[in-house]
Amino acid sequence: MSEETYRADPALSYSTLARYEREGFNNLDKLFDRLETPSLTFGSAVDSIITGGQEEFDERFMVAEFPSTPDSITKMVKSLFSQYGDSYRSLITIPDDAIIKETEYQSYQMNWKPETRAKVIKERGADYYNLLFIAGSKTILDTQTYQDVCNAVRALKESKSTQFYFAEDNPFEPDIERFYQLKFKGEFNGVKYRNMADLIIVNHKEKWVKPVDLKTSSHTEWDFYKSFVDWRYDIQARLYWAIIRQNMDKDEYFKDFKLLDYDFIVVNRRTLTPLVWTCPFTQALGTLTFGEGGHIKYRSPFEIGEELHYYLSSRPKVPMGISETGPNDLKKWLNTI
Numbered sequence: 001m002s003e004e005t006y007r008a009d010p011a012l013s014y015s016t017l018a019r020y021e022r023e024g025f026n027n028l029d030k031l032f033d034r035l036e037t038p039s040l041t042f043g044s045a046v047d048s049i050i051t052g053g054q055e056e057f058d059e060r061f062m063v064a065e066f067p068s069t070p071d072s073i074t075k076m077v078k079s080l081f082s083q084y085g086d087s088y089r090s091l092i093t094i095p096d097d098a099i100i101k102e103t104e105y106q107s108y109q110m111n112w113k114p115e116t117r118a119k120v121i122k123e124r125g126a127d128y129y130n131l132l133f134i135a136g137s138k139t140i141l142d143t144q145t146y147q148d149v150c151n152a153v154r155a156l157k158e159s160k161s162t163q164f165y166f167a168e169d170n171p172f173e174p175d176i177e178r179f180y181q182l183k184f185k186g187e188f189n190g191v192k193y194r195n196m197a198d199l200i201i202v203n204h205k206e207k208w209v210k211p212v213d214l215k216t217s218s219h220t221e222w223d224f225y226k227s228f229v230d231w232r233y234d235i236q237a238r239l240y241w242a243i244i245r246q247n248m249d250k251d252e253y254f255k256d257f258k259l260l261d262y263d264f265i266v267v268n269r270r271t272l273t274p275l276v277w278t279c280p281f282t283q284a285l286g287t288l289t290f291g292e293g294g295h296i297k298y299r300s301p302f303e304i305g306e307e308l309h310y311y312l313s314s315r316p317k318v319p320m321g322i323s324e325t326g327p328n329d330l331k332k333w334l335n336t337i
Contacts, residue, residue: 003196006183011192014236017304021232025319028311036078038071041139042269043216045149050156050166050214051180051198062138063146066127076102077125081132091129092122148269152216155272162265162274165199165212175205186243188302191309195240208258211244213237215266221275224266228277229296234288237262237279239301 019031048057069077080094080102088094096118103109103117112120131140141149157166169178179200186193199212213236217227228234241262248254261282267274281288287303290296307320318324 001183003181006194006196009185009194011185011194012305012308013194014239014301017239017301017308018232018235020308021235021299021304025311036075038145039216039218041141042145042149044139045141045145046152046156046216046267047198047214049149049153060138061141061146062131062135063141063143064131064135065143066131066140067124069124069128072106072108073121073125074128076106076108076121077128078132079106080125081129085132089133091126094122151272152267152269156214156265156267156274159274161276165201165263165265165276175203177202177204184243184247186246188242188246189306191302191305193239193243193305195236195243197240197244200244202257207256208260209244209248209254210260210263211240212263212265213240215264217266217268220268220271221266221273224264224275224277227266228264232298233264234279234281234298235301235304237264237282238284239305241282242302 016031020028023030045057045061048060076099077091080091080099083102084094084098096115099118099121100114103114103121109117109120128140156162165178167178169176179202180198181196182200183196184194186195197211198214201210201212203209213233215224215227215233217224219227241259245259248257248259262279264277264279265274266277286300288298290298310320322328
């Protein structure tokens with residue numbers, strides 16, 4: 001299936017589970033809102049070249065030089081374009097009231113007069129709005145970001161630690177195959193899940209499969225464990241491994257292959273020192289405990305998935321364990337912190 005079809009599938013994904021685990025019951029209605037940040041865009045561009053090649057990158061991105069625009073204004077201009085792009089060919093022609101409403105929604109410079117906010121957005125965002133027209137469905141990258149993307153791709157392909165992972169398949173080594181962006185679906189305890197693996201390496205001779213995920217990080221490569229905590233990549237590793245294993249078990253050829261632990265490959269756009277991090281608890285079940293004194297506890301992705309599935313299908317007014325009609329025990333809930 002295409003990536004668009006995959007993204008539209010209602011089955012639960014790692015990103016949904018991780019966002020729910022970070023933000024909790026209070027943000028159920030925002031779980032499926034699209035997140036768009038410069039860091040995510042950079043990561044998508046690197047992924048696109050590594051996993052799909054330059055042709056895929058050219059289909060998804062447009063490189064252009066434009067005046068430096070603060071991220072806050074860029075975000076508003078994108079939103080305005082999505083709302084009014086079919087009606088207004090330039091930002092200047094959009095009514096001030098509409099722009100003021102957007103600044104209020106995004107809490108932009110609320111200490112300024114409304115007309116001042118509209119004036120600044122039009123002045124500083126006009127060129128970017130015009131570029132959005134030219135780009136159409138493509139994402140715009142400035143030339144410096146594109147150069148950083150190319151540098152990261154080059155580092156990943158040339159570094160001794162990662163060059164094997166992203167090498168071209170060698171006709172003289174037919175037993176080794178690399179597959180990018182394979183999509184899988186799985187079902188556990190009645191809950192449906194999906195995943196798209198960045199890279200899967202297959203050794204047909206030795207009968208093993210190595211799943212790999214590529215990360216671009218704001219942390220240096222040697223501090224990747226901090227990103228691992230921030231973004232709950234433990235959920236991704238365990239969920240993806242289980243889904244892939246389930247599919248392999250159903251396949252006559254791959255059922256006898258060993259599925260190895262997940263490897264995370266990380267690169268930082270400034271330090272450009274790609275490193276490989278193996279997740280040795282990829283196949284672990286239940287709750288995991290880490291940190292001094294065991295203060296870091298990671299629930300199983302399937303425990304999270306079943307809980308989230310219940311909330312999304314039943315839509316209760318309060319979280320599980322909270323009583324709407326009787327008293328709630330403070331001591332019990334304080335001990336969960």
